[in-house]
Amino acid sequence: MLVVTWNVNSLKAREAFLAEFLDRVRPDVFALQELKLEDAAVPVSMFTQRGYEVVFTGQKAYNGVLLGSRTPITDVHRGFPGDGGDARLIAGTTNGVRFVCVYCPQGQSATSPKFVFKLDFYEQLRAWVAAQDLASPIVLLGDMNIAPGPEDIWDPFGMDGETGYHPLEHDEWRKLMALGLHDAVRPHVPAGTYSYWDYRAGSFHKGQGMRIDHVLVTAPLVGRVTSAWIDRNERKKKGDLAPSDHAPVGVVLRD
DNA sequence: ATGGTTGGCCTCCAA
Numbered sequence: 583m584l585v586v587t588w589n590v591n592s593l594k595a596r597e598a599f600l601a602e603f604l605d606r607v608r609p610d611v612f613a614l615q616e617l618k619l620e621d622a623a624v625p626v627s628m629f630t631q632r633g634y635e636v637v638f639t640g641q642k643a644y645n646g647v648l649l650g651s652r653t654p655i656t657d658v659h660r661g662f663p664g665d666g667g668d669a670r671l672i673a674g675t676t677n678g679v680r681f682v683c684v685y686c687p688q689g690q691s692a693t694s695p696k697f698v699f700k701l702d703f704y705e706q707l708r709a710w711v712a713a714q715d716l717a718s719p720i721v722l723l724g725d726m727n728i729a730p731g732p733e734d735i736w737d738p739f740g741m742d743g744e745t746g747y748h749p750l751e752h753d754e755w756r757k758l759m760a761l762g763l764h765d766a767v768r769p770h771v772p773a774g775t776y777s778y779w780d781y782r783a784g785s786f787h788k789g790q791g792m793r794i795d796h797v798l799v800t801a802p803l804v805g806r807v808t809s810a811w812i813d814r815n816e817r818k819k820k821g822d823l824a825p826s827d828h829a830p831v832g833v834v835l836r837d
Numbered sequence: 838a839t840g841g842t843t844g845g846c847c848t849c850c851a852a
Contacts, residue, residue: 591852592844616852618845643845644852688852696851780852781842827843827852 583677583835587723587795589615589685589828597625599823603816603830604632610652611676613683615725617646624648641669647683647724651676664706679803680714684724689745697745700727704754708761716762716800723797725828728755730765733773734793746792763798766833770810777812778828786817797833806836
């Protein structure tokens, strides 16, 4: 089973780009973040034409998350009490696995009120995750806006204390992992493998990226992860189609 | 070059 997470930065702007990816890579399950669309505007037929069932929670202009699968998705859950009504979390069960797609706040800067909001969101997320059956197969995946370690960011010394690589965020990351989650990607990609590059200042060209998009799995799934990848080619233009500022992250789970 | 860019929106906000 190939599982993919991707922050598409507007599903509307990325529809054709994503369709090409789905046709070629054919993931079994995928999680998208930053739809930037209301529910009514989600291009459902683009997915169903390709054999996917999709569930989503959208929002005008910001946020919005989606789960897609080739097999039916059941027990769909949207949001959690502390998310302020933002469309940042959707959970559903497919292929015998519970998938939780999340889009964590970016936080702006470490001195911004948005950073407080970000830390609070992690706390709420952790409480929500802790209430799940963590002895069962769960995949928590999405844009978590944290680079966990120095191998996950282009300038760990210069970026220390910046949003995405802040000690308080690393505390949150550790607490989340301590619940019994495991990074499914880290063991399979070399240091310096990133999933996000800012559009500005030629960051992609200069290799100034961060690994902030993650696939975390509970113990029953750890032994089923056979490979993982982050495809930086998807951060490049595709003909005249513009890329997201994030690349897709893939994990293969053995049956 | 003292920032840069993209997407969606109601002329600025979030990333």
